[in-house]
Amino acid sequence: MCRVLDVSPSGYYAWRNRTPSVRSATDAALTERIEAIHQGTGETYGAPRIHAALRDESWCVGRKRIARLMSSAGLQGITRRKGTFTTERDKGRRSEPDLVERDFTADAPNELYVFDTSYIPTWGGFLYLAVVLDVLSRRIVGWSMATHLKSQLVVDALDMALCQRQPEGVIHHSDQGCQLRFKELSRRWRASVDGLGR
Template identity: 45%
Template sequence: MCKLMKVSRSGYYEWLNNSGCNRDREDHELTNKIEIIFKEGRSKYGTRSIKKELSRQSIIVSRRRIAKLMKKASLICKTKRKFKATTDAHHNKQIAPSLLERNFTVPEANCYWVGDITYIPTSEGWLYLATVIDLFSRKIIGWSMSNNMKADLVNNALLMAIWQRKPAKGLICHTDRGSQYCSDSHLKI
């Protein structure tokens, strides 16, 4: 009996000569199939697509196992970033001049605010987030979220910022030239 490993000498040599357990052989064969599917998919297939293709070949395997084998084989799929346009600058509304002139360093709070819209993909669809940021502190002082990009989205964010900060006259609010920011309801705030 080998004292360090606490296994018999014959058991150790049997293990050494064994070509691997059934699961190791299955993983090796499955990894080869996954690599073929992955290459045929031009490195764009993830676990879902590979699982579908394996199902077509009557091979049932979980996505978790596929992911584990892909990681072990260093197969990383190329993902295309989803893009959603949030600015519609092609409108017939009046556009205000840029008073900020790319000077993003400001002397005190509530002098310059900036606003923008971003999007967040969720399992139930796109959500849009409008924010108002005080350039002095770089803090979000107003925000609004909705499943559409109507003028109410940016109006609610600006109203929240005004309600929280109660700025004096002379505040400059800088945004992009999107139709929401040029809407009549937004210009009246």
């Protein structure tokens, strides 16, 4: 075995008979305490809360070390934050054609806009953010924020892009979330463009 592992027999026996280091002994004791706290909280606490509990018990240990020991022991906290989705497929709606054919490049400004929504968790709930991006410059040309994920959120972002840039013949690409209601948006977009005489 020593020949295969390329270690000397004396080195192997010294390692086997060596007492654990102070760090290893502390890690073992700390892991035991972490497991006890984790079990006592119904296996819900993660590294930050276990770190706070140990600090209250006068342990002087860093959060990263706790996270490492928890990972080695196979312990994991439970997050209670509910996720949210900003894209929902409307199965009853016919798919719109992909006019860009997955080629997200443009040769001129106001030629291709892409759109997406995201959410920002706050103490009061989720805020939804809609942005319209000009593909050529990668600049945000329109945005809106609201506490809901309805068509008006998208319309407001598109209206801002229209007012700021006043584009002619722009292609607007987005995912197929049912909240977009493309027929309504297309109608309003065309009406706005026609109103500007474009």
